[in-house]
Amino acid sequence: MLTVAIFALLAGLFWFGLNQRQRNQPLELQALLTILISVGLLCRLAFVFFTPAFYAPDEVSHYKYVQYLAEQHAFPVQTSKVGDPTNDFEYNQPPLYYLLLTPLFVAANAAFHSTAATVICLRLVSVLCWGCNVWLAKLWLRRLEVKDSFVCVFVMGMVCLLPTYVFVSAAINNDNLLATLGGALLYLLARREQTLKRSLVTGFLLGLALLAKQSAVVFVFAIAVLAAFDGIQQRLKWSAVLLQLGAVLGVATLVFLPRALWNFKVYGTFTPEFLVVTRIPWPSFLHGMVSAGHNLLKSFWAVSGITNNIGYPFPLPGMLLMALCVVAQQDGIHRARLGDDQKLGPSDAMMTALLVAVLVNIGLVLRFGYQFGMGQGRHLFSVLFPIALVLAWGLSPLPIKYPAVQAAGFWVAYAVIFTVFSLHRFP
Numbered sequence: 001m002l003t004v005a006i007f008a009l010l011a012g013l014f015w016f017g018l019n020q021r022q023r024n025q026p027l028e029l030q031a032l033l034t035i036l037i038s039v040g041l042l043c044r045l046a047f048v049f050f051t052p053a054f055y056a057p058d059e060v061s062h063y064k065y066v067q068y069l070a071e072q073h074a075f076p077v078q079t080s081k082v083g084d085p086t087n088d089f090e091y092n093q094p095p096l097y098y099l100l101l102t103p104l105f106v107a108a109n110a111a112f113h114s115t116a117a118t119v120i121c122l123r124l125v126s127v128l129c130w131g132c133n134v135w136l137a138k139l140w141l142r143r144l145e146v147k148d149s150f151v152c153v154f155v156m157g158m159v160c161l162l163p164t165y166v167f168v169s170a171a172i173n174n175d176n177l178l179a180t181l182g183g184a185l186l187y188l189l190a191r192r193e194q195t196l197k198r199s200l201v202t203g204f205l206l207g208l209a210l211l212a213k214q215s216a217v218v219f220v221f222a223i224a225v226l227a228a229f230d231g232i233q234q235r236l237k238w239s240a241v242l243l244q245l246g247a248v249l250g251v252a253t254l255v256f257l258p259r260a261l262w263n264f265k266v267y268g269t270f271t272p273e274f275l276v277v278t279r280i281p282w283p284s285f286l287h288g289m290v291s292a293g294h295n296l297l298k299s300f301w302a303v304s305g306i307t308n309n310i311g312y313p314f315p316l317p318g319m320l321l322m323a324l325c326v327v328a329q330q331d332g333i334h335r336a337r338l339g340d341d342q343k344l345g346p347s348d349a350m351m352t353a354l355l356v357a358v359l360v361n362i363g364l365v366l367r368f369g370y371q372f373g374m375g376q377g378r379h380l381f382s383v384l385f386p387i388a389l390v391l392a393w394g395l396s397p398l399p400i401k402y403p404a405v406q407a408a409g410f411w412v413a414y415a416v417i418f419t420v421f422s423l424h425r426f427p
Contacts, residue, residue, distance in 0.1 A: 015410070029404070033152075033156055036157050043416065045127070057376070061087050061090040065098045076091040094256075130180075136187050137385055150392065161414060162411075163418040164377055175213065179381040179382050186383075210255070210256040215382070222354060223353075225349075226349060277371075293366060300378075301318030318414075322391070328397045329397075354383075
């Protein structure tokens, strides 16, 4: 544990150093963002190279899907359940993520003849997906005209250094592609000026997201809410609203339809993921929901290891942030440090659409957790941008000196200590 203690001390000193630098010479926003991105990349690379092969949740099952595509040149059919010794219970997933990894799998196997080396190569694709998400998050904040430096740093800090996301985005997992496609969808939706061309592009991207993971359906709700606001606020005629919405959903359906029909032909259902899990007989509804909610909250903030076996006390700082957010809003602390010309967040229509998508996603994960005990925090990463924005917006009234610097220091310390501790505990 000496190594962990040393890195914890270094992280604390770095945070202290940021404050000292801010007193003497204020740090530019871009400098803080560069720090967040750099540390986020280093933590992910540490997980990529030093996490034992298949020591991430379901990583061996995702790997086997890619391996099957590469060797059999056909889609695998799900025949086992979660927990079976075959470890191939991801075969029911939509194929886009695995198809993208297949050429790299073939090349890595030919070059290295080593499973461990191939795993590292495939993990690096997840890091690349995260890098795309960082870029999309910056564009998204700019398009929403978020100008407050604390909010920008907090959101980017969460995208770069949320501990569970650091670990997941350095592992083989289709949630990483969905998170990136979700970020792209959020960026497109942030521009309210809708045209038929933009609707077609949004529909195509939504279809791709569904081909990465069917939980991308949460974006349908956000798109529908924005369309409804366009009609209610008379930004568009209702006929135009229905045309735009129909274009988005129609194109998305066409993109996903071949896979949906394949699922129905092979499994007799459009949602075969429910065929691989077994319902949990909870003693009561309350007991099951509390367990599902706790697991969702814990695994969203800070877990790692093959079965999320590394967790507490690391989720506690994130939970404390949520509590502070609630306290700040309940106390009615005003945003006195914001000028009249500054815009903290998006419009009411956009914020409503984003919150609807987040709430629907949370509901789906809680349902999955209650029924099968498998609702994980990483299932929320496709809507990580609005979650981070809501938290930043809620925390912004707190009377903290150098708030942007404190946000950067917190995220760096949180992620670095978690990464070092996790790697120290891995076999």
